[in-house]
Amino acid sequence: MPGVEALIEAFADRILLRPRHDLPNLVDLAGAVARLCGVDLKLTGHAEDMVEAIGAADHLVLTLADGVGMNMVETLPEDSFLPTHLHSDMLTVFPSTTSVALTSLTTAQWPAEHGVMGWWTYLPEMNGVATILQYTDRGTGADLMKRGIDPERTFPVKSAWSRMTRDGLVVVPERIKDSVYSNYFNGGLKSFGYKSLSEAVNVVSERVLNASEPTFTYLYVPRVDSLAHLHGMARPEVLQALVELDNELSRLHSAIGDKGRMVVTADHGLLDATAAQRHTLRPNREIQPLMISPPSGDARVMYLPTWSWAGDRMRRYFDRRFGERFAVIDLEEAIKLEMLGPEPPSDVAMQRLGNQIAISTGPDMLEYNAARGPGRMVQLNCHHSGLTPEEMRIPFIVA
Structure with a gap:
């Protein structure tokens, strides 16, 4: 075997691809974004390169498209928004999954440091396994807050976003806006729950255009990942969601023009x-x-x-x-x-x-x-x- x-x-x-700290990776990007938003932290050479690639901008919009790895980006026509503005590819963390990657994104640390180890994470304090994003007991579905499992103990590494000096806003689907994990991830930033991607893009563009001080806006889009899980990567529903994402981000880019800078990445790719x-x-x-x-x-x-x-x-x-x-x-x-x-x-x-x-x-x-x-x-x-x-x-x- x-x-x-x-x-x-x-x-x-x-x-197979081993996670590599000596190659550009998601943790590097997390550090670069935090630095651009006023957080004082040590950066790797690759993170410094990302800071330079993103450049100085009064308004920074970071979009995380769940599941839209390189294999999904490469299915789009070359003249689409995402391929056109592709700077480079990089590696995510392992396990290549949302709970682990998002925690690395908000903390700028590797899984070995932040301790969120997968969709199911063993918590000694409950002597059992938690479904970490839902903050429930895997076996019973019980709410861990009601069981007295303290999120500060579950997520011991604080979000680097809590130290940002810009006006920050986290834009996520309405159904997860006030979840335990979202409240941790946000690092104290304000949040907005959207009902549709078009609504989210409208909110972000209006925010940038009307801002009176430097801003950071995070947009989380899980639709491609959710549909791929249900149907498989190549189904029309998934490809339609990918095209919609590309079109809406193109619309956002056109709307904010040279007032802001957009960065788009993913937490992981997908495989049927x-x-x-x-x-x-x-x-x-x-x-x-x-x-x-x-x-x-x-x-x-x-x-x-x-x-x-x-x-x-x-x-x-x-x-x-x-x-x-x-x-x-x-x-x-x-x-x-x-x-x-x-x-x-x-x-x-x-x-x-x-x-x-x-x-x-x-x-x-x-x-x-x-x-x-x-x-x-x-x-x-x-x-x-x-x-x-x-x-x-x-x-x-x-x-």
């Missing part, structure tokens, strides 16, 4: 998974005794909290059941490869990780489900959080 040697070989052949490539891991007599607590992670990465004596047995189980579809590596090996960032994991991150990590070597995904019937994620047609180029490559667009 594939192990760390197979991963290293896949990285060398660029079949057929029914045969979607798997469920259930507690059973063979693997349950091997684990200290339930696994966590995401669609294409699973943190396995195995006992110290159980690593070989867990590897054999994965080998027998999944063959080449997943690589099981020790946490120490992942740290050595700097997969979660260039620095060793913080104490918080270490408490949330397993002793082993199962990583998809391609499109296959795996959901842990202790309940009867199929889980929600295994029913979706498109996923992310893995290491494939489709998931790891994201755009750096400046207009």
Whole structure:
């Protein structure tokens, strides 16, 4: 079965892409944006280059188009807005998923530092796994606020946006405007909940045109990602949403003209998974005794909290059941490869990780489900959080 040697070989052949702090990446962009908005923080050379590429502007608009990685941008006609203004591509963080990437965006730190490890993150204080963006218990759906789980403990690294000196506004879909995670992510900035993308663009353009002081505006657009999960990447609904996004951002650019600067990026790309490539891991007599607590992670990465004596047995189980579809590596090996960032994991991150990590070597995904019937994620047609180029490559667009 594939192990760390197979991963290293896949990285060398660029079949899979390892997160790299020595190449332009999402954390660099996060630092560049924060610096341009008055936050005093140390930047890498790549982040300094991004500051120069974006340039000085009284009004900065950062759009994060969820799921619109390079493989989606490259489907658009060359004369479309996004390809026309593409500065370069860069790498996202691992796991390549929204909860992890957005936390890196707002903190300008790697996952190993901020401790949000996936869609499902193990929280020792609840001795269980949280669905982190929804801020609920994965197993029961219970509201973690009602259970007394303090967000300041869950998200120990404060948003760098709280230190911005510009007038800031976060523009997100109305349904998530006041969520626990949004309130953390915003770093104290004002927020606006939109009902349609056209409304959001109108709000942002009017804000820039009428501003009397320097501004920072963040626009989050999840529609392409949401539709791709349901239907698959190539369906007309998804492509239509991508074209709408391109058209609306072009309209925003035309509206604000030379009064502002736009930056567009993504949290991750997307990769379809057929029914045969979607798997469920259930507690059973063979693997349950091997684990200290339930696994966590995401669609294409699973943190396995195995006992110290159980690593070989867990590897054999994965080998027998999944063959080449997943690589099981020790946490120490992942740290050595700097997969979660260039620095060793913080104490918080270490408490949330397993002793082993199962990583998809391609499109296959795996959901842990202790309940009867199929889980929600295994029913979706498109996923992310893995290491494939489709998931790891994201755009750096400046207009």
